[in-house]
Amino acid sequence: MTTDSSFDVVIIGAGPVGLACAIEVQRRGFSVVAVDKGALVNSIIGYPTNMEFFSTPELLEIGGHPFPTSHYKPLREDGLDYYRRVAFAENIPLRLYERVTGLEGGLGQYEVVTEKGRIACRYVIIATGFYDVPNYLNVPGEDQPHVNHYYKEPYAHTGQHVVVVGAKNSSAKAALQLLRAGADVTMVIRGAEISQSVKYWIRPDLLNRIKEGRIKALFNTTIQRITPEAVEVQTPTGLELLPAAYVYALTGYHPDFTFLAALGITCELDAAQTPTHNAETLETNRPGVYLAGTVCGGLNTSRWFIENGRYHAQVIAARLAGEQVPDLPEVLQPVQLSK
Structure with a gap:
């Protein structure tokens, strides 16, 4: 299988946090693509019909785009419409319904292997959440x-x-x-x-x-x-x-640890099986490969949500661009939010 495309950054996962990462990275001049095994914001598609988010709209916004809704707390359908419009407004390249199966190479010369081909890149961001694997x-x-x-x-x-x-x-x-x-x-x-x-x-x-x-x-x-x-x-x-x-x-969900292992990401020996990463830079045990959003918490699925995980995008993008990593202690503290 030959390499069919090349980008500076490949983001695995096209949910809200993955899209936030794509926006921040792209705005700093990097070429980027978001790859997802399912649909755009696939997890939200899986939420119950007319589910109400816990948070108010401004806490779910990404890329500075206002989240218009007539509801005090947005519904699932509001979220689907909002994130779709943001992805299109930012012209984020998407490869949907394309499952990633592996990651080869090293810093600056990675190849993301999918069921449909290979994507060459310098950096990888994993924003796969935890909703796909039930307990x-x-x-x-x-x-x-x-x-x-x-x-x-x-x-x-x-x-x-x-x-x-x-x-x-x-x-x-x-x-x-x-x-x-x-x-x-x-x-x-x-x-x-x-x-x-x-x-x-x-x-x-x-x-x-x-x-x-x-x-x-x-x-x-x-x-x-x-x-x-x-x-x-x-x-x-x-x-x-x-x-x-x-x-x-309905006994909860957890990150796909088998998938993380296939990408070469190790996990800590703690109760949460936390994927190995630097808490300040979000870089994993593989140089140039980063985690963003809920996947960072491992089995502790109440640690990160859209509300605070979206700020991981700014941290990673600043890191890649050689900027000072923004000091966001209040928003980056884990919060107890639920959907």
Whole structure:
């Protein structure tokens, strides 16, 4: 396979942070391309229909482009439209639906290997996030077609028994929407309560629906196996069989560590399996290869979001241009935000 193109910088990942990196690098005179195995801002496409972002629009802006919306907190559809318009306004070269499989060479002479060809470059920025790899339950039957780790919308489940696994924002929102669409909802929760991190306007709603008995919640409970028609759970009082036409295992996601290893990026021996990088420059163990956005946190997926990860673009671009790395201590501190 021969090299089919050449750029100063290849950005792996065309999400909001990847686009922010492309903007900052391109404005400093570097040629750049953003490569993604899926669509533009592919993770946001995977979010639930009409999902509301936690943050207000100005915290989601990139490249200085205003984020116009009629909502106090933008919806998923607002974000999709905004990031598309920014990418086109900045004329960012995109190679979408092109999976990266490897990285060869060294500083100044890298080749990004994809399923469609090779891209020569001087530097690489990895902005792949964490939304693509679910945290699996690892129980028998999890691979059946009625089990899903991503929730989109409730309408197909009217009149059906649905089991929702988890007790954080995604699970809480899904359970409430499913209830209001006419589903019979049971939540299976490993801990003793609905997570305190659930959005402040959602948690009381869910707790009240559980109190009313309209949503059944099993706490301190784990799934043992999933059959085509039921879920077997271990409760504090013994085994119970829950009818289930559909199962949403919304137990979170993590970075693709296998992919990072294929690029030669090592991980630290900490609990978060943090990808190796310099916290100040964001350069990895491979010289000239940088991390940006949520992937920096490893399993600690609450460390970086669009709101603070977008500033990684300025740090990396300044580094590549030989400028003084901007001092942004307030915005670069990890924050507890969630979607």
